[in-house]
Amino acid sequence: xxxxxxxxxxxxxxxxxxxxxxxxxxxxxxxxxxxxxxxxxxxxxxxxxxxxxxxxxxxxxxxxxxxxxxxxxxxxxxxxxxxxxxxxxxxxxxxxxxxxxxxxxxxxxxxxxxxxxxxxxxxxxxxxxxxxxxxxxxxxxxxxxxxxxxxxxxxxxxxxxxxxxxxxxxxxxxxxxxxxxxxxxxxxxxxxxxxxxxxxxxxxxxxxxxxxxxxxxxxxxxxxxxxxxxxxxxxxxxxxxxxxxxxxxxxxxxxxxxxxxxxxxxxxxxxxxxxxxxxxxxxxxxxxxxxxxxxxxxxxxxxxxxxxxxxxxxxxxxxx
Numbered sequence: 001x002x003x004x005x006x007x008x009x010x011x012x013x014x015x016x017x018x019x020x021x022x023x024x025x026x027x028x029x030x031x032x033x034x035x036x037x038x039x040x041x042x043x044x045x046x047x048x049x050x051x052x053x054x055x056x057x058x059x060x061x062x063x064x065x066x067x068x069x070x071x072x073x074x075x076x077x078x079x080x081x082x083x084x085x086x087x088x089x090x091x092x093x094x095x096x097x098x099x100x101x102x103x104x105x106x107x108x109x110x111x112x113x114x115x116x117x118x119x120x121x122x123x124x125x126x127x128x129x130x131x132x133x134x135x136x137x138x139x140x141x142x143x144x145x146x147x148x149x150x151x152x153x154x155x156x157x158x159x160x161x162x163x164x165x166x167x168x169x170x171x172x173x174x175x176x177x178x179x180x181x182x183x184x185x186x187x188x189x190x191x192x193x194x195x196x197x198x199x200x201x202x203x204x205x206x207x208x209x210x211x212x213x214x215x216x217x218x219x220x221x222x223x224x225x226x227x228x229x230x231x232x233x234x235x236x237x238x239x240x241x242x243x244x245x246x247x248x249x250x251x252x253x254x255x256x257x258x259x260x261x262x263x264x265x266x267x268x269x270x271x272x273x274x275x276x277x278x279x280x281x282x283x284x285x286x287x288x289x290x291x292x293x294x295x296x297x298x299x300x301x302x303x304x305x306x307x308x309x310x311x312x313x314x315x316x317x318x319x320x
Contacts, residue, residue, distance in 0.1 A: 058094060
């Protein structure tokens with residue numbers, strides 16, 4: 001696991017203004033939660049522009065991360081496994097976000113809720129359930145790409161690491177670390193995509209299981225990323241737990257409660273709470289970004305790259 005780094009130490013290590021990468025991530029996440037909240041409330045004038053902005057910011061960040069991951073070859077040689085754990089999670093995230101936004105847009109465009117909201121803003125182009133059902137089927141297939149790619153990548157890295165078993169448990173564990181990193185860092189993204197897939201397919205109980213799995217993987221990512229076990233779970237993780245609970249209520253509302261307005265409002269309330277907690281978690285978000293970037297002790301904070309101070313003999317960087 002990564003070295004243990006208290007959040008306060010990580011925050012104190014940076015200097016100057018937050019980098020563009022962090023600001024893009026933070027604002028993009030805020031926009032995405034706002035987009036989801038207003039989607040729950042069926043307000044297309046708010047959820048579509050905020051969703052587009054979130055995709056642009058997080059997609060741009062993903063492209064930047066892929067570029068800085070370095071190496072022309074994604075193969076598992078000469079640090080290739082480590083690069084895979086750096087560029088694959090943002091790629092999976094952007095793939096999921098694009099599919100989620102497409103699903104959202106089509107629902108707002110063609111689908112009529114069982115109980116209409118008082119403001120009656122949907123469907124924007126009139127009711128076309130046949131077109132919506134067909135498009136939703138393809139969204140299900142696209143959602144499933146994310147957990148499938150994640151599972152295959154983790155399995156491939158794990159099997160490669162197990163080839164070192166004859167060299168002793170210590171060497172085998174070091175070889176399996178990329179698989180563990182990818183499992184934790186992209187696991188909750190993949191379970192979100194799986195949750196959306198089974199939700200769009202109308203499978204209530206599978207959706208609930210996916211929600212529980214997502215919360216578990218959010219905690220696993222916090223433990224791995226900080227190296228502090230469950231003690232590394234902070235407000236930035238609680239944001240996504242609240243957001244997952246908002247989705248759980250929304251799933252029950254659509255698949256079981258017939259779009260009940262009260263449950264819709266409760267789900268939107270959880271999403272709003274998630275947004276407020278994120279706004280109040282600036283320092284925690286800064287600390288987590290520094291830990292992810294791998295620079296926590298006298299190093300300049302420049303996004304995904306760790307560059308030593310001029311007077312330092314060597315960069316004090318943490319492995320991802």
